[in-house]
Amino acid sequence: MPGTLPCAVVRVAEDVAAEFGAELDVNVPMSRLTTLRVGGPARAMLTCRTAEAVAGVVRALDTAGVPVLILGGGSNLLVSDAGVDAVVVRVANDGIRLDARVVAAEAGAGWDDVVAAAVAAGLGGLECLSGIPGSAGATPVQNVGAYGVEVGSLLRRVRLLDRTSGEVRWVEPADLGLGYRTSILKHTDAAVVLAVEFDAAADGLSAPLRYRELATSLGAEEGERRPVATVREAVLRLRSGKGMVLDDGDNDTWSAGSFFTNPVVADDHLPGVLAAIRSRLGDVAVPRYPGAGGTKLSAGWLIERAGFGKGYPGPDAPARLSTKHTLALTNRGTASAADLLGLARDVRAGVEDAFGVRLEPEPVTVGFTV
Ligand SMILES: Cc1cc2nc3c(=O)[nH]c(=O)nc-3n(C[C@H](O)[C@H](O)[C@H](O)COP(=O)(O)OP(=O)(O)OC[C@H]3O[C@@H](n4cnc5c(N)ncnc54)[C@H](O)[C@@H]3O)c2cc1C
Missing domain, CATH: 3.30.43.10 (Uridine Diphospho-n-acetylenolpyruvylglucosamine Reductase, domain 2)
Structure with missing residues (x-):
């Protein structure tokens, strides 16, 4: 047991x-x-x-x-x-080291401490990943990403303990099978990340802004760059508004972030999904983006359109969708894992019934599967 x-x-x-x-x-x-x-x-x-x-x-x-x-x-x-x-x-090894163009962190360093240190030193690249909880060592595990940037695009090298051979060595990002919220490290016991290193820009400017909401909030065009500290502040503001920055006093942040990944629908399946959406919602614009192996749809949009609004199922439930963001499953204070699992299954079944799209959980589950 x-x-x-x-x-x-x-x-x-x-x-x-x-x-x-x-x-x-x-x-x-x-x-x-x-x-x-x-x-x-x-x-x-x-x-x-x-x-x-x-x-x-x-x-x-x-x-x-x-x-x-x-x-x-x-x-x-x-x-x-x-x-x-x-x-x-x-x-819990938590050292952080910066030099002219490299941000180096031990695996147990708090991720946002790493980003804050880089930004304070005027090093650009990581600022769009501000406010993401957790450790630096976990960031390659699911190729953490937000606001148009993924760690995979910035990683220089990763120090791993290979659990098969027992060897410790540096590996290149190309060897990690990094994809959308995944890598060869996720859902496996292949290796432990001991340290990570990122390339950084030394000119004090952010990575090119690739996320429209962020660019707009900065009065910028997509592709433009802005001072790193300005971008960090904007990202933290946007994230806080969605309950995506940890806050003990706000139950909307008692979550694992986005609970489902955005589904990538294969080309041969897409017409059926779009027909199901139209038959339920009429002629609506469906947010969609190119994805690896198909078209990426927005999990939050599908959840909401399948009838699971913010705060579902209601104020008295111990586990609810965030009142700020339909993609986060939250603990209102007394939830059990079983409550959260029940909510996850309810939402997943509802979306599948409505649109024929099966959502996959983003967090790692221990002791059960969703
Ligand atoms: C409010 C909130 C917002 C979030 N926003 C985002 C977001 O914008 N983008 C995003 O991508 N994620 C987001 N997340 C998810 C989460 O923060 C990230 O996935 C983060 O990288 C997890 O780090 P952790 O140290 O907490 O990992 P843990 O939860 O401790 O572990 C997660 C998995 O990684 C493994 N693992 C952890 N450390 C290592 C290591 N050193 N070596 C090998 N395996 C390891 C664990 O065994 C487990 O399987 C959010 C979560 C919350 C709560």
């Missing part, structure tokens, strides 16, 4: 903690470690404050055949109420 690892495994965790200087905690509620604030206990958690400790601990647990869950900031995780049937390894 999840969360109830045998005592022998906890003893292995104790030995490994002592050997590599990690901090051991037992019976830790995952609800305290995840931004959705749900999830049962982890029987054992090892917090590692150096890259050597992360690598040593994961290698030792892998060799002992102990299941491992790598944890960063817990902002892309939905953990079951029964807890975690693995030893949690919390990546």
Whole structure:
């Protein structure tokens, strides 16, 4: 049963903690470690404050055949109420280093601290990714992106522990299979990210603005550049308005961000989907963009048009869609993982019934599948 690892495994965790200087905690509620604030206990958690400790601990647990869950900031995780049937390894090496054209961060550095440091130093490139919670090391895992920029376009190299060979080495971004909210690191135990490095522009200007809403808010045309600090402020303002910047006092931010990825519909399936949309909504303009292998539709638009408005299902529900953004599933304070799972399944089935499009969850689920 999840969360109830045998005592022998906890003893292995104790030995490994002592050997590599990690901090051991037992019976830790995952609800305290995840931004959705749900999830049962982890029987054992090892917090590692150096890259050597992360690598040593994961290698030792892998060799002992102990299941491992790598944890960063817990902002892309939905953990079951029964807890975690693995030893949690919390990546907490958090150094940040900047030089003329490179932003380097250890995996456990807070991502927004990395962006803030780069912006304060006048280094351009990362500013559109301001306000995204979680750790720097998790950003390549799902090729984090926002406001027209993905980390994959800025990554210089990534330091990995290869969990098959036990080797630590730098890899090029081209070797990571980076795609839309995915990589070879997502949903696998292939490797642990120990550090990341990004190329940066040293002229104090942002990356070219590629997202219309952001460009408009800055009075700019798409493709133009603006001072990095100005762009960071604008991104944080836009994100806050959508409940996409963590705020303890705002339940709309007790989420995992966007819960579903934007679906990419294959060319042969698209006419049927558009016909279903027209038959339900009439002759509406459907937001769509080119995607890898088809046409990308907006998950938030489909959810709303399928009848799931902001705040669905209503004020008394413990798990609701955000009142600011239909793509975020939120915990209003007393939700369980089961409540969130129920809401996710409800929304997914409703969209599929209405338009024949199956939404895929973006967060990593532990202990169940959506
Ligand atoms: C309010 C809010 C807004 C968000 N907005 C965005 C957004 O705009 N764009 C976006 O892309 N995402 C967004 N997210 C999702 C999330 O913040 C990112 O996916 C983030 O990178 C997750 O980092 P984390 O450290 O919290 O990862 P965790 O949740 O701790 O882990 C997520 C997955 O990555 C794995 N992992 C974590 N660290 C490592 C590592 N060092 N090596 C290997 N695997 C690792 C874990 O095992 C797990 O499978 C948002 C989330 C929230 C709550």
